[in-house]
Amino acid sequence: MQEKLKEDLKQAQLARDEIKVSTLRLLLSEITNARIAKGEDLSDEDILVVVRKEAKKRKESVEAFRNGGREEQAKKEEAELNILQAYLPAQLPIEELTKIVEDSINELGAVSVADMGKVIGLVKSKVGDKADGSAISQIAKEKLLGK
16 A cells, blocks of 8 residues: 555656645655554555544544634645545445444444443444444434434
8 A cells, every 4th residue: 555655646746736745745754653653564454544544633624724714724634635535445425324323223222322332333343444433423422312
């Protein structure tokens, strides 16, 4: 995966795509830092963890900039987020994720928000990295509060 990122960086440089170049450089730098911290080469799964972390930072930044009335900066962060999301596995559609959460709640017999941890754990084991943890949490909370 790291080789693909390096190749994409070269292509972005040739295309003079400044936002993609800066985003991929930063991502490769974070991957290098993670490799140094681990003390060995990273697997593709380890690299995906770094990409997810960077994407989450961008998501939070977009929200913060929008709340602060800085739309131009929010758009820049959004563009970076879109670049990073291209390297992540496809996410489940919200309808399908909602169905999985509902099935998990019924399977566990969950009846209150106190059961949320069990529900989230079961859903994560079913969907793996095809769904964002915060989306799972939000849907589970809505369903459990609605019961």
